[in-house]
Amino acid sequence: MKVVTLPFNQYQRLIARLLLFGFLLESCSNLTTPVHPQPASEINASSDYRATLPPLHTSTTTAEVASINQAPPNQPQYFTTQRPIELTSNTYPKTIVQEKKSIKHIDKRTKAPITDTRLVKRSSKTIYKDNQNLVAVQKASAAKRTTVRRSNVTPHMATLLKNQICTTREGYQVKFEDNENGELQAIVEEHYPTGFIRKILPVIIEPGFSSSEAAVTNPAWQKQFIQIIKNCVGVDYVGVGRMEGLLGGGKDQKKKGKGKEKESDSETDDDDNESGEDEFQIQDIQPFIEEGTRNAEKAKGKKTILLLGNTGAGKTTLAKYLTENRLVQKNNGMGGFIAELKDEPKDPQKDCSTIGHGYTSSTFLPAIFSTQDSESEKVYCDLPGFDHTGPEEEQVKISIATQLIINSAADISGVIAVIDPLDLVHTRGNGMRTLSLTLSQLLKGDIKPNSILFVFNNKIPSGLGTKENLENIHKQIEALIKVEENKLEKITKQKKAGNKNNKEYKQTRQILSMLKMIRDNKTNTLQVDLFDQFESKSQIEKLLQDLQPISQDNFNFSEYDEVRKKFNKQLDEIVVDLFSKLMAFVHAHESINKNNEKIESCETLINLYQAHIDRLNPEEANQDEPKILELQQHIQVYGQKIAKLERKKAASQNTIADLTREEAELDTDDQVCHWIYNAYGDADIQYNGPPFTTIEITGLYGNIPPTKRGEQVQFKSEFIDKEKGIYKATYKGYVYLQPKEKFDVSIYGKKRDEAANKARIGQINKELEQQQQVLEQYGQEIEDAQRSRSYFQDLVARYTANIQKQRKQVANRNQLLEKERGRIQREKNTALLENSKQEETKKDAAIYLAERNNLITAVYNLISKGIGSETRLTKKYKEYYQYYQSILDQDVSYASPLFKIKFPKSLCCPILQDKFLDPVITPCEHTFSHANLLDWLQRKKDCPTCRTSIMDHKLLPNLSMRDATEQFEAKKIKQYRRELESILHPN
Numbered sequence: 001m002k003v004v005t006l007p008f009n010q011y012q013r014l015i016a017r018l019l020l021f022g023f024l025l026e027s028c029s030n031l032t033t034p035v036h037p038q039p040a041s042e043i044n045a046s047s048d049y050r051a052t053l054p055p056l057h058t059s060t061t062t063a064e065v066a067s068i069n070q071a072p073p074n075q076p077q078y079f080t081t082q083r084p085i086e087l088t089s090n091t092y093p094k095t096i097v098q099e100k101k102s103i104k105h106i107d108k109r110t111k112a113p114i115t116d117t118r119l120v121k122r123s124s125k126t127i128y129k130d131n132q133n134l135v136a137v138q139k140a141s142a143a144k145r146t147t148v149r150r151s152n153v154t155p156h157m158a159t160l161l162k163n164q165i166c167t168t169r170e171g172y173q174v175k176f177e178d179n180e181n182g183e184l185q186a187i188v189e190e191h192y193p194t195g196f197i198r199k200i201l202p203v204i205i206e207p208g209f210s211s212s213e214a215a216v217t218n219p220a221w222q223k224q225f226i227q228i229i230k231n232c233v234g235v236d237y238v239g240v241g242r243m244e245g246l247l248g249g250g251k252d253q254k255k256k257g258k259g260k261e262k263e264s265d266s267e268t269d270d271d272d273n274e275s276g277e278d279e280f281q282i283q284d285i286q287p288f289i290e291e292g293t294r295n296a297e298k299a300k301g302k303k304t305i306l307l308l309g310n311t312g313a314g315k316t317t318l319a320k321y322l323t324e325n326r327l328v329q330k331n332n333g334m335g336g337f338i339a340e341l342k343d344e345p346k347d348p349q350k351d352c353s354t355i356g357h358g359y360t361s362s363t364f365l366p367a368i369f370s371t372q373d374s375e376s377e378k379v380y381c382d383l384p385g386f387d388h389t390g391p392e393e394e395q396v397k398i399s400i401a402t403q404l405i406i407n408s409a410a411d412i413s414g415v416i417a418v419i420d421p422l423d424l425v426h427t428r429g430n431g432m433r434t435l436s437l438t439l440s441q442l443l444k445g446d447i448k449p450n451s452i453l454f455v456f457n458n459k460i461p462s463g464l465g466t467k468e469n470l471e472n473i474h475k476q477i478e479a480l481i482k483v484e485e486n487k488l489e490k491i492t493k494q495k496k497a498g499n500k501n502n503k504e505y506k507q508t509r510q511i512l513s514m515l516k517m518i519r520d521n522k523t524n525t526l527q528v529d530l531f532d533q534f535e536s537k538s539q540i541e542k543l544l545q546d547l548q549p550i551s552q553d554n555f556n557f558s559e560y561d562e563v564r565k566k567f568n569k570q571l572d573e574i575v576v577d578l579f580s581k582l583m584a585f586v587h588a589h590e591s592i593n594k595n596n597e598k599i600e601s602c603e604t605l606i607n608l609y610q611a612h613i614d615r616l617n618p619e620e621a622n623q624d625e626p627k628i629l630e631l632q633q634h635i636q637v638y639g640q641k642i643a644k645l646e647r648k649k650a651a652s653q654n655t656i657a658d659l660t661r662e663e664a665e666l667d668t669d670d671q672v673c674h675w676i677y678n679a680y681g682d683a684d685i686q687y688n689g690p691p692f693t694t695i696e697i698t699g700l701y702g703n704i705p706p707t708k709r710g711e712q713v714q715f716k717s718e719f720i721d722k723e724k725g726i727y728k729a730t731y732k733g734y735v736y737l738q739p740k741e742k743f744d745v746s747i748y749g750k751k752r753d754e755a756a757n758k759a760r761i762g763q764i765n766k767e768l769e770q771q772q773q774v775l776e777q778y779g780q781e782i783e784d785a786q787r788s789r790s791y792f793q794d795l796v797a798r799y800t801a802n803i804q805k806q807r808k809q810v811a812n813r814n815q816l817l818e819k820e821r822g823r824i825q826r827e828k829n830t831a832l833l834e835n836s837k838q839e840e841t842k843k844d845a846a847i848y849l850a851e852r853n854n855l856i857t858a859v860y861n862l863i864s865k866g867i868g869s870e871t872r873l874t875k876k877y878k879e880y881y882q883y884y885q886s887i888l889d890q891d892v893s894y895a896s897p898l899f900k901i902k903f904p905k906s907l908c909c910p911i912l913q914d915k916f917l918d919p920v921i922t923p924c925e926h927t928f929s930h931a932n933l934l935d936w937l938q939r940k941k942d943c944p945t946c947r948t949s950i951m952d953h954k955l956l957p958n959l960s961m962r963d964a965t966e967q968f969e970a971k972k973i974k975q976y977r978r979e980l981e982s983i984l985h986p987n
Helices: 010-028 040-046 131-143 145-152 155-161 219-225 282-299 315-322 392-408 426-442 470-496 502-520 535-545 562-615 625-666 755-851 853-864 872-889 930-939 959-984
Strands: 165-167 173-178 184-192 195-205 226-229 237-240 303-309 327-331 337-341 367-370 378-382 411-419 452-457 525-528 669-678 683-688 694-699 714-721 726-732 742-750 919-921 927-929
Touching (some): 282 562, 315 452, 315 535, 562 872, 755 853, 919 930, 919 959, 927 930
Parallel strands (some): 411 452, 452 525
Antiparallel strands (some): 173 184, 184 195, 226 237, 367 378, 694 742, 714 726, 919 927
16 A cells, blocks of 8 residues: 655644544444544634545455455446545544455456545535434435436436346446336346346436437447446446536546556556546536636736745735734644734725635635735735645646636736745755746746745744744755755766656756756845734835736746646647537538538529520521522522523624624635646646735645655746736646646635625624624623622522521530539539538537537636637637537627638629629620629629620620639638648647
8 A cells, every 4th residue: 555645744743643543443442432522622723724635545356355345447436435534523434344245347357446545624514423324314315216216317218228128338237127106227237156136226317318219229329328326325326328427528538546556466457457537527617717707807907916835835824914914823722823813804805815724725716915005006816825735626726716817917027936944844845846846837937037036934933943044044945956956967867878757857957947046046035924013024025126027928837737737638638529529510510501502503503504595496597597588589580680691692692603704704715716737748827817815736646735846846937926916837747747647726815805705894893893792791791690699699608507507506505505504403412412411410510519518618718718728729619619609699690700711813703802603704705703793784784894785694604713713712621621630630
């Protein structure tokens, strides 16, 4: 068993030993024998001294060891088997020794629970005078069992549990059924090596707790929410719900006993040797926050001087002394002296803290003391002792109240560290070490040395001992510094050797830093006598004037003691757990709103597409089709005209051809003379007549060119004058030629040279000229008609192509609109499906948060007042909590501060300079938000950009701009949520 050393002096230890010896003697005798009572005067005096002994832990043993409590492991803290014992009472509880039992658990290991025995301070109203009172309490508890059972069983849950066989958290088999009165009860079987025992226990269901039928039949759910509660007065029952509470964290963790005690070597390394720290009930601190805030209002806007020190150093006494309350020494009835007010305070509100006379801190909330000058802006704040002797939850409340005071003050004008000189020598200076360490941890390292006034309060009354002078106190501090320096040197060597004791190394350095600050700033040290009729008060006030103020940022409430560290750590875990659910709820809510907007946008687009589809009919008559018919008629008329002209032109061409042939005939040569000669004889040829053009000499039976000079034919002479019409030639023949060989001589002249022919040729030329003019006229008319016909044919072809193109475009447009309408419909369906998923997420998160509403509010109030670690996560928690509350309150005017996306100018509507919502494109190819443009067109009928006249039915959705806007927004939201995840899970 671990030996606990308490910080009592020798006189108090002697008293405690005598009392314990009396307790032992009394426990060996009959409990009905009364203990010798104290005199009334001594009872009142001794009530100021109460000791709360730390718990005595024992190692777990097997079930074969006698005198153990039959209780399942992991039983709740508030259903413990300990019994409170008041040191000042004259009645003591009876020790109950149970028979030998063993416990069977689900994991088939046999073990017994840790027995937790401690001495705690109890009010006299809660201590009963004899054993009969205890029996009466047990009977009363049993009598109330039915009432409790009736008031706590939820009908719905009772119906679900009825006739169910479940496994409890401890591994017992439990069957739920109704008793003869129709009330739900549980039949519990406890199996032992030699058999089993059946018990019928009442059932208590946590108020407001509910579940589904599927969950009740789930073994995992049963082990989590069903357990057997063993009360200290014997009222056992089966609890259904979160009977252990969430312990401020919302995590179903196993509750563990206070302190970290080593298990015996005989135990295994399984769950048996797990130890840990109690978790705080965060939601239970909420009422205290309000009380602490009201208390902090007393220092709001005022210059505050803090009084710090260990419990029992005399801080409250010094505060009353500095506020001009006269003190007197009185006997405490036990051989010691106490300080009390000489006169009753004039203002009861100023006497907000009593003077403690022992080792239990009498200061719970920081007490604010004002000077007699009511207009003074300076107040003294008496903070609870660093080594406060209350439970951990009370210590946390004290640190929170202290922080609220510091945060409310206008500034911290200085700090007075009140030190008991005995802390330098008793327990080898551990009291001074505790003060130095906590003071160093409370104030950050950049604190100025002249910001703290060290006041040594020697409480030895005059005539009963020698008071330490200031010089001896500094010698003791110097000796303590040397001890810590040697310790630091030893730890440093161990670190270099590989023993990384970083915590002890850091704390030793912090202690040394504060001790050296006291040594190096002797002008800021003072020894006071609180019974000197305010002689030390002027010295303190003079020194306070030279102190440097301390900024609120220089106070560190995250690591200044182990209890607050544990609380802050648990608070951080709670914030992480709750923020994840708040984030899930809020993000689901925002996603639902965004999906609803998208669904509405999709419906608008679907209607817009349908309107365009209805207006598009590929088979509808085109406005150019009547023009084509008219043009075709013109083409037909021109065709007929051209054909008629062509016929006339052909007739004229025929006449011209005839005249031309006739003229050509008259323009040909005609034979004027013709001679035939024998080639073998001589001949003289002569012609004298009209002019001729050609002389042709040809052989009847061969070709004899007229100019050829050969052996057979030869002209001896030849004279030709065509213009005068003279031709003379002499031919010399050869006799050896055949007689049959002859040649012809022909002379040709122009027909036109004839008088008759000349007249006819003139007439022909005149007729040809006339016909040529007629032909040219016909040709021009035909050309004009053909040009007009071609123009109309081109128009017809163009209109026909346009109609075909338009029909094709209409068909393609209709197909595209149908396709896009289908895509928008699918987007709408996707948004509806996503909404159903987000609704489930939001519902689950809402149930989770609703079950922890008090916890969520308490955590928000804590971190909003600066309690806990100030991180990005706590800032986000506050934002999400406010947004969550606005959703619950249905405050439609609440503007979400969570995340605002800044869209680039290219993704903003030019009308209102906001992001594009359902962007549409105009015929002039400008894009606007649909609603903004429709509102614009109600007042004006032109484009907001180029002032071109537009009609609303000509608007088409700009899907590319819509997709770009949604993609940009989704990207920014994804980045924001990724940042949140990094805040939530930094590793």
